[in-house]
Amino acid sequence: MIVTGVVQPGNLLAETALAQEFEVSRTPIREALKQLEREGLVEVRARVGTFVRKPTQREIHEMFQLKEAFEGLAAGLLARRGRVPELLLLQENIAQATEAVGRGDAERYSQLVHEFHSTLVAGADNLKLSEHYDLLMNQLAYHRIVTQTLSLPGRLRNSVNEHQAIVDAILSKDPLAAELVMRRHVASSSQSAVLAALRESEDTGHSD
Amino acid sequence: MIVTGVVQPGNLLAETALAQEFEVSRTPIREALKQLEREGLVEVRARVGTFVRKPTQREIHEMFQLKEAFEGLAAGLLARRGRVPELLLLQENIAQATEAVGRGDAERYSQLVHEFHSTLVAGADNLKLSEHYDLLMNQLAYHRIVTQTLSLPGRLRNSVNEHQAIVDAILSKDPLAAELVMRRHVASSSQSAVLAALRESEDTGHSD
DNA sequence: CTTGAATTTGTTGCATGCAAGAATCGTAAC
DNA sequence: GTTACGATTCTTGCATGCAACAAATTCAAG
Numbered sequence: 483m484i485v486t487g488v489v490q491p492g493n494l495l496a497e498t499a500l501a502q503e504f505e506v507s508r509t510p511i512r513e514a515l516k517q518l519e520r521e522g523l524v525e526v527r528a529r530v531g532t533f534v535r536k537p538t539q540r541e542i543h544e545m546f547q548l549k550e551a552f553e554g555l556a557a558g559l560l561a562r563r564g565r566v567p568e569l570l571l572l573q574e575n576i577a578q579a580t581e582a583v584g585r586g587d588a589e590r591y592s593q594l595v596h597e598f599h600s601t602l603v604a605g606a607d608n609l610k611l612s613e614h615y616d617l618l619m620n621q622l623a624y625h626r627i628v629t630q631t632l633s634l635p636g637r638l639r640n641s642v643n644e645h646q647a648i649v650d651a652i653l654s655k656d657p658l659a660a661e662l663v664m665r666r667h668v669a670s671s672s673q674s675a676v677l678a679a680l681r682e683s684e685d686t687g688h689s690d
Numbered sequence: 691m692i693v694t695g696v697v698q699p700g701n702l703l704a705e706t707a708l709a710q711e712f713e714v715s716r717t718p719i720r721e722a723l724k725q726l727e728r729e730g731l732v733e734v735r736a737r738v739g740t741f742v743r744k745p746t747q748r749e750i751h752e753m754f755q756l757k758e759a760f761e762g763l764a765a766g767l768l769a770r771r772g773r774v775p776e777l778l779l780l781q782e783n784i785a786q787a788t789e790a791v792g793r794g795d796a797e798r799y800s801q802l803v804h805e806f807h808s809t810l811v812a813g814a815d816n817l818k819l820s821e822h823y824d825l826l827m828n829q830l831a832y833h834r835i836v837t838q839t840l841s842l843p844g845r846l847r848n849s850v851n852e853h854q855a856i857v858d859a860i861l862s863k864d865p866l867a868a869e870l871v872m873r874r875h876v877a878s879s880s881q882s883a884v885l886a887a888l889r890e891s892e893d894t895g896h897s898d
Numbered sequence: 899c900t901t902g903a904a905t906t907t908g909t910t911g912c913a914t915g916c917a918a919g920a921a922t923c924g925t926a927a928c
Numbered sequence: 929g930t931t932a933c934g935a936t937t938c939t940t941g942c943a944t945g946c947a948a949c950a951a952a953t954t955c956a957a958g
Contacts, residue, residue, distance in 0.1 A: 496909070507943040512910085513724060520728060529910050529949045555759050704939070715913040720940085737919045737940050 495524060495532045539676055546672030549599075550665050556603045557648060557664035561657040568605030572598060572649050579642050598645055602664075644670070703732060703740045747884055754880030757807075758873050764811040765856060765872035769865040776813030780806060780857050787850050806853055810872075852878070 495515065497508045504511070515532050518524045522541075526532040537545075560566055575598045582591040644667040651660040703723065705716045712719065723740050726732045730749075734740040745753075768774055783806045790799040852875040859868040 494909090498909080501943095508910090509942050509944090513721070516721060516724070517728065520725070526910075527950090529908090530951075531909055551759065551763050555763075702939090706939085709913095716940090717912050717914090721911095734940075735920090737938095738921075739939055 493534045495534065497532070542675050543672065546668060546675060550668040550672070553599060553603060553668055554661045554665040556605075557652060558657040558661035560602065560605055561652045561655055561660035566605070566652060568601060569649060569652060571601050571605075572645075575601065576642060576645050576649065579645065583642060595641060595645075602648070641667075641671070703742065705740070750883050751880065754876060754883060758876040758880070761807060761811060761876055762869045762873040764813075765860060766865040766869035768810065768813055769860045769863055769868035774813070774860060776809060777857060777860060779809050779813075780853075783809065784850060784853050784857065787853065791850060803849060803853075810856070849875075849879070 497511050497515065500511045500515075501508045515524060515526060519526050519532075522537070523535060524532050525535045560568070575594055579591055579594040579598070582594060644663070648660065648663050648667060651663045705719050705723065708719045708723075709716045723732060723734060727734050727740075730745070731743060732740050733743045768776070783802055787799055787802040787806070790802060852871070856868065856871050856875060859871045
């Protein structure tokens with residue numbers, strides 16, 4: 483709900499209200515809110531209220547730095563490997579993404595972008611390092627940021643091209659190039675994300 | 691408590707018992723256990739009980755793979771930088787660690803090892819990426835594993851030497867060498883950790 | 899009109915009771 | 929001796945009431 487943007491940052495999420503809405507008692511609501519607090523999505527202030535949290539610019543930056551390290555490593559590993567059957571999945575993903583962009587289907591496209599990055603990391607390690615990656619990315623409220631960012635004009639087309647460039651680099655078995663391209667790709671979306679965060683804070687007047 | 695090893699894997703942590711021990715009601719105990727569950731330290735089975743969890747061999751391996759990627763990156767970044775004031779901290783850490791080993795003070799030494807790795811990552815990024823690193827390492831029940839591993843005979847002396855080699859590589863401003871040495875160091879402790887886990891599972895007879 | 903304090907309202911934190919279900923133990927049948 | 933089954937005893941899951949405290953509101957004094 484928070485991720486889909488139905489609830490806006492700063493909103494109060496009172497336990498009693500949510501309990502009524504979902505027709506359960508406060509206890510399970512409480513546990514869920516505590517979980518969200520730990521994931522950084524909400525902030526619960528004792529005896530004041532639970533509020534939807536807006537990630538700070540710094541947090542967004544760190545999040546993407548982490549992503550950059552992870553995915554750059556993954557791309558490099560893929561390029562180093564002999565057989566890379568995952569490339570078929572990635573190529574298929576790019577094809578579908580291209581089509582989604584053509585249709586102007588931003589939601590589907592956003593979903594495909596997530597899949598692309600997730601598939602890439604998943605393919606990079608035989609042992610399931612990717613579980614930690616997914617866990618981390620989910621925890622860090624990253625999806626919402628990226629989804630918002632992707633809807634920025636201009637990012638859409640570039641993003642598909644960059645994905646293709648990454649796959650090409652892996653195909654040509656050049657680990658250093660693959661890592662570099664991947665990191666640049668993440669870094670570029672990072673810039674867009676920070677810009678989006680800036681614009682949002684201007685709108686609301688909050689500087690955090 | 692779990693980290694310090696007072697509570698053994700497999701132990702039942704009943705909410706009522708803990709509530710009595712700490713003289714509070716079940717509710718805060720419950721929240722704490724839920725938190726530990728999210729961190730992977732315990733496993734709460736509905737209407738059965740809450741148990742201290744023993745990390746699987748695979749989990750330990752993944753944990754160290756993550757550590758290797760993180761810290762290798764950090765070492766490389768440090769070697770690439772011009773001024774590295776953190777090296778003084780690291781040298782001081784090594785000196786104290788050497789002395790602790792001489793005294794046979796395993797606990798102090800274990801603490802210093804944590805500090806070394808944490809300082810290294812903290813120094814690598816101007817922006818606080820290290821917070822995520824610390825968070826992650828804490829979350830993944832990593833400290834307990836490492837602490838147990840460090841007490842293995844043979845690891846102690848080697849570890850100090852490896853730390854010195856890492857600092858030397860950073861001093862000589864060779865990013866590739868620094869990353870390589872760092873990754874080898876983590877990989878080697880990883881092997882020890884997996885061996886320790888194996889031995890432990892033989893002792894208890896559980897294979898997970 | 900401004901300012902200050904007292905009051906009221908709203909929120910989470912915690913205690914506790916009850917319900918649901920899993921595991922264990924005992925008992926009886928074979 | 930073995931097995932099946934029922935009672936019992938644990939456990940966590942959830943509902944709800946009260947306490948503690950923060951913030952907003954009201955109202956009076958200047």
